[in-house]
Amino acid sequence: MVKKRKTSKQKITADAKERRPYFIWSILIPLILVLLFALYHYRAGITYYIGAVFNTNSAYSDKEKNKHDARNIFLMTGHQEKIFGIDISAYQGEINWPDVQTINDSFPIDFIFVRATMGATKQDDKFAENWKSVAGRNKIRGAYHYFRPNENSLKQARNFIQTVKLHPGDLPPVLDIEEKPRSQPMDSLKVGLKRWLEVVEKHYKVKPIVYSGDSYFSDFLEKEFKEYTLWIANYNFWVEKPKDHWHFWQFSEKGSVKGITGPVDLNMYNGDIEALERLCIPFR
Incomplete structure (x- = not known):
């Protein structure tokens, strides 16, 4: 019997079948290595998260807290070259300041923002106490004003200036804008924000920081205020690094800090401690 020779097409198909396992493994091995690296790198957050999900002895509220803690640990572990801080107000109540050192007992707190004023006439009930206490904890501190769109911007600036005494080594003053105006167009609000920023900059002789939500800033403020130092809020689970x-x-907005009862806002500075110190009011 004459043995049939393989056609060129059959030979190509056979060769492809022989090469297929090598091709598959050439893809799988790097993927497995990347996965193992990610599991090791984020092991603290992953372990915390798994424990939170499967801990049937915890109350529902504790499970929710643990899930947020797990995400925060996961994220901070991935940015250990950055520095972290918190912001506080009267909502945190009485704070046991000697215990305020780390986030989740692992990540040092290097800076603290304190709410000082709100609108044209209001002061945070805990500002004086918190402001003095932060200074005694060897942390870089900053003060912020919660801007109310429907109140006079110049009166709001004076309220902040009369309440807050900044010193060399403190962070620049912060304008917190989150609300949309009820009785004026956005263009008028922007004029008011500019007035606040200009008056405050003239008084402290340092350019203020602007705080806002990510979508609020990109939708309404980015064009006119992009030259300012920005402090942006974005709690989206899928956002893993700052822009x-x-x-x-x-x-x-649900961080855990020993010494503070209840959730705390957590912040990351997109730089190292030396860069943050350069941002502070200089020693003249």
Whole structure:
């Protein structure tokens, strides 16, 4: 019997079948290595998260807290070259300041923003106490004003200036804008924001920081205020790193800090401690 020779097409098909396992493994091995590296790199957050999900002895509220803690640990572990801080107000109540050292007992707190004023006439009930206490904890501190769109911007600037005494080594003053105006167009609001910023900059002789939500800033403020140092809030689970123009990133509103009862806002500075110190009011 004459043995049939393989056609060129059959030979190509056979060769392809022989090469297929090598091709598959050439893809799988790098993917497995990347996965193993990610599991090791984020092991603290992953372990915390798994424990939170499967801990049947915890109350529902504890499970929710643990899930947020897991995400925060996961994120901070991936940015250990950055520095972290918190922001506080009267909502945090009485704070046991000697215990306020780290986030989740692992990540040092290097800076603290304190709410000072709100609108044209209001002061945070805990500002004086918190402001003095932060100074005694060897942390870089900053003060912020919560801007109310429907109140006079110049009166709001004076309220902040009369309440806050900044010193060399403190962070620049912060304008917090989150609300949309009820009785004026956005263009008028922007004029008011500019007035606040100009008056405050003239008084303290340092350019203020602008705080806002990610979508609020990109939708309404980016064109006119992009030259300012920006502090942006975005709690989206899928956002794992700050954008280049975010100088500060408020990545969680449900952080855990020993010494503070209840959730705390967590922040990341998009740089190292030396860069943050250069941002502070200089020693003249």
